[in-house]
Amino acid sequence: AQTVTQSQPEMSVQEAETVTLSCTYDTSESNYYLFWYKQPPSRQMILVIRQEAYKQQNATENRFSVNFQKAAKSFSLKISDSQLGDTAMYFCAFLEADEKLTFGTGTRLTIIP
């Protein structure tokens, strides 16, 4: 079974600063997908960014970018110019074809005004 590890249960950063959330995973497959989901206090799960493993280029979505290190099985999320609205739980998730989505345990991120 695949495992996804988020080693930072909680993090906090000043508004406008940059923060990086870490995620590692374990798999023997070469083709898979990785995701970061955000769960704000409303508890609505929101897709932040996704990465296809066969793509070497790191995905970016505005202030959000990832550092995908396939050999190291690492998939960190960088949030630049952090905003108060970024306060949320962030879940890293892993998906292989025809398999279920596997979530990490989450990182609670607090943006301090």
Next chain:
Amino acid sequence: GAVVSQHPSWVICKSGTSVKIECRSLDFQATTMFWYRQFPKQSLMLMATSNEGSKATYEQGVEKDKFLINHASLTLSTLTVTSAHPEDSSFYICSTMTSGGAWETQYFGPGTRLLVL
């Protein structure tokens, strides 16, 4: 991304009653829907995979007779918690996967908070 709704957003019921939760995909046809359960301060746990027109596939440890899933159309899946008990109190979230295009991406509903007294 796709739009998914859930109804109700929260429900309080007495122990022993059954509760039905609806999950709708509003802007696409969802051949596959997923039902998750989330306890406070924990991650999402997959309960079952719902396929339109066929029986749901339940994860190990999830009682299929307790959590009835029906996916009768491409836009609606329902989860019925039968004879609910306080330990069933939780946050239930559905997600959908499109029938074409970005199959690998799941879009989530806003969740249903269930409290069993």
